Amino acid sequence: xxxxxxxxxxxxxxxxxxxxxxxxFLIPALFFFFIYVVMPIFQSLQLxxxxxxxxxxxxxxxxxxxxxxxxxxxxxxDPNFWISIKNNLLWLFxxxxxxxxxxxxxxxxxQTVTGIRIYKSLFFFPxxxxxxxxxxxxxxxxxxxxxxxxxxxxxxxxEETINxxxxxxxxxxxxxxxxxxxxxxxxxxxxxxxxxxxxAYCVILYxxxxxxxxxxxxxxxxxxxxxxxxxxxxxxxxxLRPATFIAVAVTVIGALRSFDMIAIMTQxxxxxxxxxxxxxxxxxxxxxxxxxxxxxxxxxxxxxxxMMVFISYxxxxxxxxxxxxx
Amino acid sequence: MFPRPIERASTTTRVAYQSFLPxxxxxxxxxxxxxxxxxxxxxxxxxxxxxxxxxxEFKLIENYYTVFAQTEAVKYLINSFMITLPTVAISVxxxxxxxxxxxxxxxxxxxxxxxxxxxxxxxxxxxxxVPVRDLSxxxxxxDTIAGQFLFHAAxxxxxxxxxxxxxxxxxxxxxIESARVEGVAEWxxxxxxxxxxxxxxxxxxxxxxFTFVWNDFFWANVLTQGEQVKPITAGVRAxxxxxxxxWHLVSAASLLAxxxxxxxxxxxxxxxxxxxxxxAVK
Numbered sequence: 001x002x003x004x005x006x007x008x009x010x011x012x013x014x015x016x017x018x019x020x021x022x023x024x025f026l027i028p029a030l031f032f033f034f035i036y037v038v039m040p041i042f043q044s045l046q047l048x049x050x051x052x053x054x055x056x057x058x059x060x061x062x063x064x065x066x067x068x069x070x071x072x073x074x075x076x077x078d079p080n081f082w083i084s085i086k087n088n089l090l091w092l093f094x095x096x097x098x099x100x101x102x103x104x105x106x107x108x109x110x111q112t113v114t115g116i117r118i119y120k121s122l123f124f125f126p127x128x129x130x131x132x133x134x135x136x137x138x139x140x141x142x143x144x145x146x147x148x149x150x151x152x153x154x155x156x157x158x159e160e161t162i163n164x165x166x167x168x169x170x171x172x173x174x175x176x177x178x179x180x181x182x183x184x185x186x187x188x189x190x191x192x193x194x195x196x197x198x199x200a201y202c203v204i205l206y207x208x209x210x211x212x213x214x215x216x217x218x219x220x221x222x223x224x225x226x227x228x229x230x231x232x233x234x235x236x237x238x239x240l241r242p243a244t245f246i247a248v249a250v251t252v253i254g255a256l257r258s259f260d261m262i263a264i265m266t267q268x269x270x271x272x273x274x275x276x277x278x279x280x281x282x283x284x285x286x287x288x289x290x291x292x293x294x295x296x297x298x299x300x301x302x303x304x305x306x307m308m309v310f311i312s313y314x315x316x317x318x319x320x321x322x323x324x325x326x
Numbered sequence: 327m328f329p330r331p332i333e334r335a336s337t338t339t340r341v342a343y344q345s346f347l348p349x350x351x352x353x354x355x356x357x358x359x360x361x362x363x364x365x366x367x368x369x370x371x372x373x374x375x376x377x378x379x380x381x382x383e384f385k386l387i388e389n390y391y392t393v394f395a396q397t398e399a400v401k402y403l404i405n406s407f408m409i410t411l412p413t414v415a416i417s418v419x420x421x422x423x424x425x426x427x428x429x430x431x432x433x434x435x436x437x438x439x440x441x442x443x444x445x446x447x448x449x450x451x452x453x454x455x456v457p458v459r460d461l462s463x464x465x466x467x468x469d470t471i472a473g474q475f476l477f478h479a480a481x482x483x484x485x486x487x488x489x490x491x492x493x494x495x496x497x498x499x500x501x502i503e504s505a506r507v508e509g510v511a512e513w514x515x516x517x518x519x520x521x522x523x524x525x526x527x528x529x530x531x532x533x534x535x536f537t538f539v540w541n542d543f544f545w546a547n548v549l550t551q552g553e554q555v556k557p558i559t560a561g562v563r564a565x566x567x568x569x570x571x572x573w574h575l576v577s578a579a580s581l582l583a584x585x586x587x588x589x590x591x592x593x594x595x596x597x598x599x600x601x602x603x604x605x606a607v608k
Contacts (some may be wrong), residue, residue: 021512022431026439029424029483032416036480037446040457047456054460111332113344121595122351125358128591129584130541132559136566136580137357140364140573146375148360196357201602208603210328218328227330236328246603253448260543264563281452286459286548293456300452311448315441322437 041304048072048298054291064294071298080272081299084280087187088256088306091276094191095198095255099247102202103240107232109203110210120207127200135264138193144178153177180266183273190261190274198254202247209243210236245317252310256303277303365389365577372573389578397568398553399579402561406586409474409557410539416479417486418531422524424483425490426516430502440491447484451544454481459548469550474557477549478539486531489601493527494520530601533594537587558583 013020048071052064075081109120126134141148154160158172179189213236221227221235237244259278262268268275268283275283277299285296332343352359360378367376368383376382393399428440458477459468467473497520505515546560556564562576562583569575591598 017512018431019433022427022433022436025423025427025516029420029443029487030439032420032476032480033443033446033483035461036458036477037449037454037484038442040454040461041449043457044453044455054456107329108350110327110329111343113332113340113347116347119347119351121592123354124591124599125355125588128537128587129358130543130559130562130587132541132543132562133361133580133584134357136562136576137361140360141357146378148356148378151378204599204602208599213328215327231328243603257450259451263543263547278450278452282455282544282547285452285456293460296452297456300450300455303450304453307448307450311445314448315445318441318444319437 044297044300044304047294048301050294050297052293054293067294071295074295075298075302080275080280081302083272084275084277084299085302087274087276088303090187091191091194091255091258092252094188095195095251095258096248098195098198098202098251099244101195102199102247103206105199105203106206106210110207124200124204126197127204129197131194131197131260132264134193134197135190135261138189138196138261139180139265141193142179142189144176149179150176181270183270186266186270186274190258190265193265194254194258194261198251201250201254205243205247205250206240209240213239249310249314253307256307256310277306361577361580364573365581367574369572369574372571385574389574390582393565393575393578393582397565397579398556398561399558399565399582401553402556402558403582403586405471405555405561406540406557406559406583408471409478410536412475413478413482413539414532414535416475417482417535418528420479420483421486421490421531422521422528423516424487425494425524426520428487428491429494430499430520440488443484443487443491447481447488455548462549467549469552469555471555474545474549474555477545478542482535482538486535489531490524490527493524497523526597526600529594530597533590533598534601536590537598540587 047064049066049068050064051067051070052062055063057063105123109116109123140146144150153174153176154170154172157174158170158176160168160170162168177185179185217235217239218231221231226235257278258276259282262274262276262279263282266274268279272280281296281299281303284292284299332340335343363378363381364372366384366386366389367381368385368388371379371382424443428436428443462468462473462477465473467476501519502515505519510518540557541559542557543559543563546557550556550560553561553564562579565579566576569579
């Protein structure tokens, strides 16, 4: 009897081996991912309906109180929120420049002259270094006293006069702009800095893509008299579609995630004019004025919803590819 | 090949191209050159406003020595390694297992779970921030090294699983099929057949995750408060406050922060690029 039972058990196990195995392989990753990614998303969505300073009372109970849609009502009339939305849109549009610029640089570099491999890898550099460092460097570039921008400006608009005791005075037809302190230009200044590593990323993607463009199609196109832009548009770009898809996806995500540069270069200033949702959320949730976890979560929820639109589209595209592949 | 190879163009074009290349590179890397030059300057240059011109004196070693001697830079660098390396080990191992499950077995949840990992990898950090911070405080992981690498590992598992699953899916399935027919246990198939085959993917993920996590700044701020466990990115910001206007020292510290990912990139460039293109652009 004993052996019979164990026999049926093992045959059940072996019959269902292929049904059980995947979950055993998946459990560790899923467990981690649920705790740190999936659950927090839902907790944040829930928390956006509460007011909470992050504290617990003596019994270890959270002091959060339910306030319904109050946080969202406050967001609606919060000018800083709308400035952040506006800046997010600006980031999104201008960041997209990274894709065509990256393509152009990739085309420029797609040659086989000696040493080109070194050139290519040096062009990738900006992508590898931390955005904190990039933000610091560009902060100096924009410095109105000694930055490169100021130097170029002085060259065009300023005159240096040396009086008889040898003191230098600089008189400018137009004052040197202080880009990062200007409500009008600061965001553009940060986006420009952000484009530098992002373009590098797109260059990497397109160089790999160009490497795999079918040579026979190019030759066929040449025989048909296509060249230059026509060749690029009708023959090359269609083949670069996978690269373009990834370039657009990572650029959109990168634009909406932008945080480091703003935190380093302006901290959202002047007067909150360079805030974007990601930075504004951090500012309201953890700031010297006390923690507002509920309100912060409401900001995060708005950002999350915007990104979900794009993420859903990307997933849908991937799903189409999967079905075609299967 | 597109564009038309320059060798086939006229000599003038070729010469023009080859002389323009270094110039273009110079312009492109100008920010880095500037910071590198500045990290070699003496204080005199900084005080006279010569931040971008040619240095009047070279103090490379002195500057780096000052950064190491007067600040917590060494501590920050060690912290960065202690956060980054476990993250790489955990997330890549978990992703090997999960990617194998999602690529090889046909079950109804395979695609939804795969998309869960993909989507989770793209969400904004802010939607996770408050709960993760709260969880870390509750479990005593706030302001610790482990608290940082556990979170990073979990988050990066999404990206790694995406990559691994696609990589394993592209392997010849007959290998696995024939092993099954031979009666080889599933975990043996994984260990003896799949793992050796996915080595390039492991390498690609290792460099990428290393770079991503090394350069993280947001979570360093959210999950730490003291100097003891800060990584170098947050450290550079702190140094920027400490060395107000001492740009030569801040530059030196910034370059220190940039060196490990740059070295990693140079050593493993091929893998790095394969990883960035998600394996989709071969």
